[in-house]
Amino acid sequence: MAGLRSLLVCIVVVAATIVIPTSAQLSASFYNRVCPKALPAIRSIVKQAIFHEPRIGASLLRLHFHDCFVNGCDGSILLDDTSSFTGEKTAFPNANSVRGFDVIDDIKNAVDKACKGSVVSCADILAVAARDSVFLLGGPDYEVQLGRRDARNASVNDANRNLPPPFFSFSQLLSNFQAHGLNLKDLVVLSAAHTIGLARCTSFRARIYNDTNIDPKFAASAKYNCPTTGGDNNTRPLDSTTRQFDNVYFKALLQQKGLLHSDQELYKNNGTDSDKLVLKYSRNSESFEKDFANSMINMGNIKPLTGNNGEVRLNCRKIN
Ligand code: HEM
Ligand SMILES: *[C@@H]1O[C@H](CO)[C@@H](O)[C@H](O)[C@H]1NC(C)=O
Ligand SMILES: *[C@@H]1O[C@H](CO)[C@@H](O)[C@H](O)[C@H]1NC(C)=O
Ligand SMILES: *[C@@H]1O[C@H](CO)[C@@H](O)[C@H](O)[C@H]1NC(C)=O
Ligand SMILES: *[C@@H]1O[C@H](CO)[C@@H](O)[C@H](O)[C@H]1NC(C)=O
Numbered sequence: 428m429a430g431l432r433s434l435l436v437c438i439v440v441v442a443a444t445i446v447i448p449t450s451a452q453l454s455a456s457f458y459n460r461v462c463p464k465a466l467p468a469i470r471s472i473v474k475q476a477i478f479h480e481p482r483i484g485a486s487l488l489r490l491h492f493h494d495c496f497v498n499g500c501d502g503s504i505l506l507d508d509t510s511s512f513t514g515e516k517t518a519f520p521n522a523n524s525v526r527g528f529d530v531i532d533d534i535k536n537a538v539d540k541a542c543k544g545s546v547v548s549c550a551d552i553l554a555v556a557a558r559d560s561v562f563l564l565g566g567p568d569y570e571v572q573l574g575r576r577d578a579r580n581a582s583v584n585d586a587n588r589n590l591p592p593p594f595f596s597f598s599q600l601l602s603n604f605q606a607h608g609l610n611l612k613d614l615v616v617l618s619a620a621h622t623i624g625l626a627r628c629t630s631f632r633a634r635i636y637n638d639t640n641i642d643p644k645f646a647a648s649a650k651y652n653c654p655t656t657g658g659d660n661n662t663r664p665l666d667s668t669t670r671q672f673d674n675v676y677f678k679a680l681l682q683q684k685g686l687l688h689s690d691q692e693l694y695k696n697n698g699t700d701s702d703k704l705v706l707k708y709s710r711n712s713e714s715f716e717k718d719f720a721n722s723m724i725n726m727g728n729i730k731p732l733t734g735n736n737g738e739v740r741l742n743c744r745k746i747n
Pocket of ligand 4: 632633634636637655
């Protein structure tokens with residue numbers, strides 16, 4: 428009898444201690460207890476991958492952006508197509524362009540080994556790999572908010588609708604960012620992710636042949652490897668220090684040397700708030716680094732799946 432009563436008390440106490448988190452609240456310490464080795468394991472693979480190919484840091488940063496802008500930071504970009512959905516990989520902004528999926532697989536394997544199980548989500552891996560890439564290429568280090576869970580579906584149409592194309596005007600870019608809960612400062616400072624990485628000819632052809640707010644020598648040099656027809660896949664660095672995360676991107680905009688039309692839209696030299704931010708960041712790399720880190724956290728907070736929503740995928744390319 429006494430045994431039964433204490434068992435019941437015990438059950439009540441245990442039940443009261445199980446807290447099911449319902450709010451979409453992320454936390455920097457999410458994996459501290461369950462797997463303190465998770466973040467060092469991610470950084471170590473990112474470091475190896477960048478050593479092997481410096482561009483991969485840019486590619487990993489862009490994967491997190493393209494993940495977050497399509498139904499939130501939920502790892503949906505990593506899903507391969509299935510019979511029940513066509514995923515995001517074949518959407519126009521992603522096809523023949525986004526890369527780094529093999530590195531994400533390597534990270535997932537290393538993290539699951541370090542954690543002795545699948546506890547770290549693919550969405551969180553993207554957020555941490557983006558931060559580590561920025562840091563390892565000379566940019567700011569910052570605490571990544573964690574606890575995102577992974578989506579169980581994906582949509583090619585949602586990717587086409589939500590990712591901004593390089594031919595967007597300033598007002599289209601701003602509306603796109605605002606639709607994702609981000610503001611002008613986020614737009615300007617996050618666009619400086621183009622301080623690293625490459626773009627294909629097809630992404631900047633219209634700019635170098637038809638835009639008038641472009642430095643003529645810069646345009647001529649870009650045309651050399653990007654003819655009016657053909658050579659769609661030929662690449663060119665997005666700024667002149669493509670392996671260094673620095674504020675040269677903004678200095679280039681002041682000289683009308685933005686490679687993408689969307690880049691130069693941020694600076695027209697006619698006194699807009701966007702112009703003022705470009706000018707400030709071109710002169711002050713500390714404020715650029717501080718604001719970039721802050722805006723990365725804002726972007727990383729877009730509609731995460733938390734609590735019992737979504738899942739922690741075993742394989743980042745497939746739902747469980
Ligand atoms: C503001 C709107 C943006 C537009 C229109 C845009 C567009 C593009 C385009 C067209 C490319 C070249 C793709 C190719 O030709 O294969 C590119 C590359 C890149 N983007 Fe953006 N982007 C934007 C914002 C961002 C943001 C917010 C980030 C990250 C925070 C980002 C990170 C990158 C990186 C790192 C690359 C180089 C990737 C590599 O070398 O693999 N972009 N972007
Ligand atoms: C560009 O590269 C992709 C593979 O990444 C290939 O499928 C496509 O045919 C190439 N396009 C051109 C014009 O060479
Ligand atoms: C994914 O599924 C959920 C619930 O079934 C649904 O609300 C959501 O719209 C779907 N998202 C996509 C991208 O299809
Ligand atoms: C430049 O503009 C002209 C006229 O609008 C258009 O026919 C041509 O295709 C454009 N060129 C590029 C490379 O976008
Ligand atoms: C700045 O210049 C661009 C074109 O050069 C124009 O479209 C825009 O309206 C101008 N903005 C202001 C505030 O003058």
